[in-house]
Amino acid sequence: MIKSSNGDTPFLLTYGTEAVIPAEIGMPTLWTTEIDLTKNNEALGMNLDLIEERREQAAIQEAKSKKKMEKYCNSRVRGTSFKPGDMVYRNNEASHARDECKLGPKWEGPYEVKESLGKGAYKLKDCKGNEIQRTWNICNLKKCYIHEV
Template identity: 35%
Template sequence: MGGRTPLDLMGLPNHPRTSTGETPFRMAYDTEALVPVEVGLESYRTETYNVETNSFGLKANVDLLEEEREAAHQRNMRYLLQAAQHYDSNMKKRSFGVEDLVLRELAASMPAKQGKLQPNWEGPYKVIEVVRPGTYKLETLSGESIKNTWHASRLRKFYQ
């Protein structure tokens, strides 16, 4: 188990989170949690407990509290950035130009017509306007305008 007790794996307050590297209890109270099981068992923490040393240590922790929270915040921001980069690396970048022919996802345009044996895409449609990068206005090949805008994730290039 890599040095973890079964209690650590159950998600109790003494299990550090990946994003901050700190336990939720430590972030809230600036001290490590003592699990109820540890109170009844002999451990290094319970054997070496001294009231004076403990109160001095708690006062010292208060002085460092803001620095530790800032460090945890920085770790959390790095974690979120890495998660966003990982997500973005798996995204397929799609862009279309005016006059391109595209297929539209049927589940997005007509959810009621969805079914196992139904086609997944409908069209082709012509891109008539790029509203902003990734968002397009479409029209049918006969020139009838489609009223909604469509995101590139719901469109696919049509090849003749």
């Protein structure tokens, strides 16, 4: 998976400065002892002036990262479609046909695709020719390969 960061903390993007934890205030450290208050106040003012620009850069970086992840995920998707007459299995968890234990069958069927309704929806019929009342999404179907002997 692709991960990236803009390098800024959420606290910095919200308040315009890095957080100082209470332990650093009570116990003198190099960072807290070497601060010049006038320069610090000027720097805080400049940070507040530039905070909008920093937020915009973070939003742009986030959009780029999301686009990159979307491209990565979409490249791994395998397109599948069924034609009328194809034999398929349907997911037992999706149909709730049988309430079985975890070792029960995951797929049931075979069923024949009666009609393609578009956008991955299908009407099915069983081996006896009875139409299944619900429509089925492509995510809950898989192709049935029947080998003839």
